[in-house]
Amino acid sequence: MTGPIPVTKLPAQGSIIRFPEGEPPETHYSMMQRVNEFMVGMLRPGEWLRGVQESSSFLERKFLVLDLEEVGAGVFPQGASDQLVDALKATIKTGVLPKTTAPTPERPLTIETRFDAAHLVVGAEQHLERFEQIVGAAKSNIFVLSTFVASQSDEKGRERRERIVRALEDACKRGVRCHLFFGTSLDRAKHAAAMQELYLRLSAARQTRGYLLVQRDPVESHAKFLVADNGHDGAVVLMGSCNWLHSPFSAVEVSAELSDPKAVAEGLDRLRQIVSKLSSASRSVEALQFMASELRRQRNMLSPPEEAQAPTATLTILHAADHERLLRAAAHEARQRFICCTNKVGANMVPALFDPAEVAGRRLGDVRIYYSRRTGPVKRGHVTKHRERLHGIVDLTGVPEPQLHAKFLAWDADHVVVSSLNWGSQSGLEDNPLDEIGLYLEGPNLATALLEMFDAELV
Incomplete structure (x- = not known):
């Protein structure tokens, strides 16, 4: 650990990390990422960046109380910018308060990565099989974040869900550390009790002290993650719609699997941010940080052939409020089709x-919305009226069986968003960015492939 060093006393071997002008305001996370990218090539095996001193980078919004009589007398806040001084002088002169503007939303992170249609997981059985494969290959750490947790006495989907538990039991027997989390704060006691039941079941597999890290408090996020090392020098992140510890695995699910080191490291960072609010999860947070640092270090050290490095897609990680902005942009920009x-x-x-889909439908011939359930005050008649209103513009299709638990957006041939967000019933909030996580992927024929796999599940 090192403390802050004044620039004037920087040693000869020291370096300065410069922050480009014109970029969004820095956050604690963005500062840590800049330092991490700078240091990754200097780290030796087993070394990793544990953190950045938060007191030096924490940004907090506060109100500034100004006494206009003092301003009129020429007394301005210490360190006030020229822009603020001019605005206050104008207020004194005209009596009109300065105009305020909302802060510019932070741009989501976009990276180039290797990703193709084989990394899209569509269907209930496909999710079960991929869970068994990923967990079965792990040698050190497995992380599961599920919004809900099923009781061991829940008979719905019991046989299929038993495959999830057996895979985790086998991992415990191999000495793999299993980190289990749930997201919802609704029926908190119910899900905490279900998590305790799962802990007792898994701890019976072997002496699990130190290997089974089960959290009984919610992380308060609707995101769903499966993360594990791949048994070699890499890791896998699976993100999407599947509640791994609750699902009866009878509904259509859609997830995206990240295996490229740079993309995986970003996925690990998001999961770490989500679970770090739990003080009891410190060991899990450190393990996630270590895995991400190792992936970045190895990627920087290794130089595989150029064709193996060539990115095949761009990945943008969406936080909660980013979803609505992207959906509306896609509704205006799509040229062939728009499906949600x-x-x-x-x-x-x-x-x-419905409104963004209508915008797209007045230009395009293929605009579809699929859903399975109504929630809140919405009744069948409400949806029927909108279906009739949008006839010939948007194909609004309710699918009772198989139930659709998938949450995705696809447009044209190459654009796909795989998410945890219920596009038709939830809105992402700026003040809770990690409540929903989405992966926006743009690559050759990704949307075409996803829709083909999705249509096959509906037959």
Whole structure:
């Protein structure tokens, strides 16, 4: 650990990390990422960047109280910018308060990565099989974040869910550390009790002290993660719609699997941010940080052939409020088709989803919305009226069986968003960015492939 060093006393071997002008305001996370990228080539095996001193980088919004009588007398806040001084002088002169503007939303992170249609997981059985394969290959760490946790006495989907538990039991027997989390704060006691039941079941597999890290408090995020090392020098992140510890695995699910080191490291960072609010999860947070640092270090040290390095797609990691902005942009920019799948439609379905789809439908011949459930005040008749209103513009299709638990957006041939967000019933909030996580992937024929796999599940 090192403390802050004044620039004037920087040693000869020291370096300065410069921050480009014109970029969004720095956050604690963005500062840590800059330092991490700078240091990654200097780290030796087993070394990793544990953190950045938060007191030096924490940004907090506060109100500034100004006494206009003092301002009129020429007394301004210490360190006030020329722009603020001019605005206050104008207020004194005209009596009109300065105009305020909302802060510019932070741009989501975009990286180039290797990703193709084989990394899209579509269907209930496909998710079960991939869980067994990923967990079965792990040698050191497995992380599971599920919004809900099923009781061991829950008979719905019991046989299929038993495959999830057996895979985790086998991992425990191999000495793999299993980090288990749940997201919802609704029915907290119910899900905490279910997590305790799962802990007792898994701890019976072997002496699990130090290997089974089960959290009984919610992380308060709707995101769903499966993360594990791949048994070699890499790791895998699977993100999407599947509640791994609760699902009966009878509904259509869609997830995206990240295996490229740079993309995986970013996925690990998001999961670390989500679970770090739990003080009892410190060991899990450190393990995630270590895995991400190792992936970045190895990627920087290794030089595989150029054809193996060539990115095949761009990946943008979406936080909660990013979803609505991207959906509306896609509705205006799509040139061939615009398709959205949501588990539920609810009170905000018209402004959140139907209106943007209508914008796309007045230009395009293939605009579809799929859903399975209604929630909140929305009744069958409400949806029927909108279906009739949008006839010939948007194909609004309710699918009762198989139930659609998938949440995705696809447009044209190359654009796909795989997410945890129910597009037709939820809105992402700026003040809770990690409540929902989405992966926006742009690559050759990704949308075409996803829709083909999705259509096959509906037959």
